Amino acid sequence: MTYKSRKIKIEKVESPSIKIDDMVIEIGEVEEDTWDEAMGPTPKPEWMDLRDWDHKLIEKYEPFYSPTCDMCCLCSFGKCDLTHGKKGACGIDSKTQQARMVALECAIGTAAHGAHARHLLEHLIERLGVDYKIDLGMNIAVEAPIYRTIVGSKPETLGDLREGMDYSEKELQHILSSVHTGQEGSYVDFESKALHAGMIDNLVKEIADIAQIVGYDFPKGDPDAPLADIGYGSVDRKKPVVLFIGHNVAPGAEVITYAEVNDKIDKIEVAGLCCTAHDLQRRRDSAKIIGPMSDQIQFIRSGIADVIVVDEQCVRVDILEEAQKVGAPVIASNDKMGLNLPDRTLDNPDEIVDDLATGRAPGVLIWKPEKVGEVAVKLAEKIAPIRAKYKEGSLPSEEEVKNEAARCVSCEKCQRACPVNLHISPTLKEAANGNFAPLAKLREKCIGCIRCESACQRDIKVLSLIEKAAEAKTYSETYKIRIGRGPILDTEIRNVGAPIVFGEIPGIIAFAGCSNYANGAEEVARMAEEFLKRNYIVVVSGCAAMSIAEYKDENGQTLYERYPGTFDAGGLVNTGSCVSNAHIIGAAIKIPAIFARRNLRGNFEEISDYIFNRVGAVGVVWGAMSQKAISIGTGLNRWGIPIIMGPTGTKYRRLYLGRKDKPEKWKLYDAKTGKKVDGEPAPEHLAYAAESMEEAMVMIAKLVMRPNDTTRQVKLAHYIDLHQRYMGTFPDDVHLFVRTEADIPINAKKKILEIIRKKGWKPRKIPDPTLLERMIMKKKEAGK
Amino acid sequence: MEAGPKKAIPVDPEGVAKIINRAERSSLAIGAMILENDRLIEFVERLSKAGISIVATAHSIKYTTERGIPAYKAGVVEVTNLLTDPSWEGFDGKGKPDVLLVMAINLDLENATFESLKNYSDVKSICIDRYFMINATYSFPSLTEEIWIEYLERLCQELGV
Ligand code: SF4
């Protein structure tokens, strides 16, 4: 099905009954159905269409709330105190208010991805035309699994994707409106709306990534996508450096294009922070990734960047102030971020360059990506020599570090303000005496937020001191990352579909999200390594994919160098930026489509039910920070995929926790018999926050279990082994996950049987599991 | 981390001991930070001997087991969730704790526990960590590490262990 406006022009018709002279007929939408798959029950579902599914999930996984705020101040009836049973002036209670805030956060995250997708799509349509073909190569026939399942159509051109965007924008408006005072009054339905927003988030991410893959010719699911450089040390500071921060690759892609066309590509460095860096590298592999979003202030303060181009999402909003300290001009390139800068979009590029290079203007707005391309390249070349002193070293000298550190009065206000509770003042004492090592060590866990500096009564620039202390290591290190490959190939799904559904490949672990780590970035890499060694499929994206790259083994190799990029057991698949993590869900959807031949078209519930019961995937958002992280995660939940966050995940106010002590919660239908049968807490939770990496790893191994696993042996063996390794004990709930003796790992069968029998274990049948009554009906009808 | 008008009451070790002595069932949740100071696990052992049930969250069960301290294993969000369920009868089925002490857990998760219990349960929560946690029912004030250890020692002595 396509969606295009059509104009029919009739210049002259003359017949005995009609006379037409120069007439134009315009038809807004034309549906041309070229897809022979039968339409499912919910094309372009409104919230109500999937509400029953949401309620099923929420009933199993009751929301756990931890109010970040006990008050509400959203309207002028308030502020209202909602603590412990109190209600607001509109009648809302605390749980409903928390769910309302979660729905709002999910809507914000979805809007960020959606506006990003719309901007990219329209920009690319303007450049390439509405009929520009979506072609992801020979090995991808199911090009947009999320789109097909939700929208119910098969996008063939960039213009077709507008149908999905229109739908998303409409739904988002409804969700957002329900947050208004005096609308939704049930926490369950607010949660359902959060889930709806999350699903839309996943859809618009897929649209954004497909558009940029075809529009900029990014890798199209290539398992052998090349390795490229990441790290501060990868940047050649002798060249003019253009730094991009954010998520929308359009201006960065134009910088590369301009530099290529004008034979300057080898003369400048194009580098990026946060997701836009992934996409720059997908555009051209010589682009450098500096690191995740938490490196912004540090890198800017280093003075290495000559020009800073910001686009959208997760950019520090005080960027202009920081850039000015090192004489770097800022170009704002997207309507999400104006920074009160003058709009110079229509001005002569050379005049803009002149104003910025001479410091007459600290920054400008340029709304046209092509013009950003020209201005940024010319400006970088012009300003780099002027900025030589900053580039040589903008961080304080060692002497300055000592003197600054000596001013510390050990009041510990910085530590109280520090979100990761770093013990700063003792390290400053050491630094004052010339020992920089403890101060340098802080960098491993520092998330670059500079709350310490805001809190310090002596105005000590703590982060700059840390950065200087750690300079020798940070600025010499280069790591290897595999370039974001985008989607998973249909051929790969064909290979792994059966072993995943049968439980032979123990699971798909997806590391995604931001770098708000409670205990340092290395933990993400160590978790990924653990599961790679155990032959799980590890899929990564966003800042998490970067953190994984910044970890070398004793041979100096990163995980990307040690593990192949294939979507297979023991493969490490970098899909790319945050929007490209849509392909992780896409892979889960392709399993029922390709392996089980289920129809995707407008068939959300059936596909999610399949994933929930059969596809052992878990999302890990270890450093969740943004509203996008919660909308992504909540979207995963609606597809039936559980997520595990780090401790900061509780600040979103809501988790979805199962109760393994309540067997009645785990009942499900056996699609073969139509009977409601006893199930098991698999997956036990839908949204969980773990405190430590060790806890998370054990939980991951548990949450990959699914009611349909034909064999549990492999999954249980890993769960037991990880539990024994990291918890030092045999897990106390194995009896819940053993259905028949065949599930028990052979090497310790006798011992395990003994343990679980003591817990009263009895064998039970493995059902053909479903949460949907209509799936039973379908089977019965098919059998008649 | 101030969430609203209901704020924790600062307590000293003697005050905590009084609350524990008045409670029907006290429980102590510990977590991944249990190794932050060498003496913490010793205090856990002594508090366990004072009849306080131990809930080992994160991977701290490893250390309680190594030391032979009886403990229930659960995630901190799991145990908090159970405590907000009025029908939950405790890990041993004999009744839900009415007092939860918290120590050596990541501060964000501690705070989440206190916020949740404050709003959705009648459980009294007591922070015996080294920072004043404003959303608990009672909390030690913010302390230097040295004084915090001294506080824990006083608490154990007050409880006779
Ligand atoms: S929205 Fe409701 S709870 Fe919030 S301030 Fe207004 S009346 Fe109070």
Ligand code: SF4
């Ligand atoms: S910049 Fe680093 S040290 Fe400072 S408050 Fe943030 S995380 Fe803590």
Ligand code: SF4
């Ligand atoms: S806030 Fe400033 S003076 Fe106080 S301990 Fe931290 S660095 Fe030192």
